Amino acid sequence: MELTPITKQFILHCGEMGSRWGVNRSVAQIQALLYLIGRPLPADEIAETLSIARSNVSTSLKELLTWRMVRVSHTMGDRRDHFEASGNVWELFKLIVEGRKQREVEPMIALLNGLLASPDISNETPQTQQRIENTLEFVQTLTVWIEEMLRQDSETLMKLLKMGAKVRNFLRGNNE
Amino acid sequence: MELTPITKQFILHCGEMGSRWGVNRSVAQIQALLYLIGRPLPADEIAETLSIARSNVSTSLKELLTWRMVRVSHTMGDRRDHFEASGNVWELFKLIVEGRKQREVEPMIALLNGLLASPDISNETPQTQQRIENTLEFVQTLTVWIEEMLRQDSETLMKLLKMGAKVRNFLRGNNE
DNA sequence: TATAAATTTCAGTTTCTACTGAAATTACAG
């Protein structure tokens, strides 16, 4: 499949964006391609379209599958696996956030709890102790917020974000 | 300065975390060190403490300075620059978000606007056009939300996040 | 069960970014 200049730009930019956020370029490009195209593609075709090795596509798809960003589908008369992505940006965003929470935020909480539970913690200056505690509180607060966000469906989420200002006024009225 | 096991773990983990999010390891480690230690340090001492080259510290500090994550200070009788970080996690978080918004989210908006303004856009399938539009709407909504968040002071922000559930109930009562 | 298609694994290679150390520059005290 030949990409148009527009789809090419979109996909390349997503790949670039991916690397800046610690996501493999190929992985990001494949995700962008499947999102834009909006129909299931076999791995061969992905490799050819993006000019990357078939094996690279295989590895990248595996990663996207574990993050549930992509799912497998089949068509009659074709033995090959086909892959498709959700067309809902909010859903995709939620999946990304969910994944990073699990892989990065939770280990951070575990570490900080470990540090604070260690007998050595009393040898640290009160300030250092305080800062580790503050960090933990921060990360935990963030986690709770993320978990709540993830529980919302896409429409509610969008509405929530769009209504930020109203929310803040409400809170002010009730807390200060 | 010799680091304790606890501070060492904290700093190494932050460095690791940094790389996973596309932030240079040294940069993240320096930031973590200055945050934990809570007092201004000269570049020499940072280099020695973290066992990295003095020149690397110079480059990394410059980056942290442009992101306003670190500031310079001086002491009497010492010609060297000293560097310190805010001890407020929320403030630091806001600075990080602000920086990434500028360097990554805004260029994304520019790109998507460009694609949609291009004459070639009409050659794309309606579905592809729709998805690019949806992506733009998503990124813009997110930006507005981020901007509002950044406007809050740390206490308000913390309160807001902690009150997520209440907020959602309020919104439901007013919109559905 | 044989064979052909599809997929995955993995050792070797390439590419990219981070890092170092020496040299150049800048800032400052006497």
Added chain:
DNA sequence: CTGTAATTTCAGTAGAAACTGAAATTTATA
């Protein structure tokens, strides 16, 4: 102004991650 301390620049190097292609494995059809 001169010499020294502090900092920055930058070319070269090292290290890490991504990617390839061939071989191995798995899967499915006849």
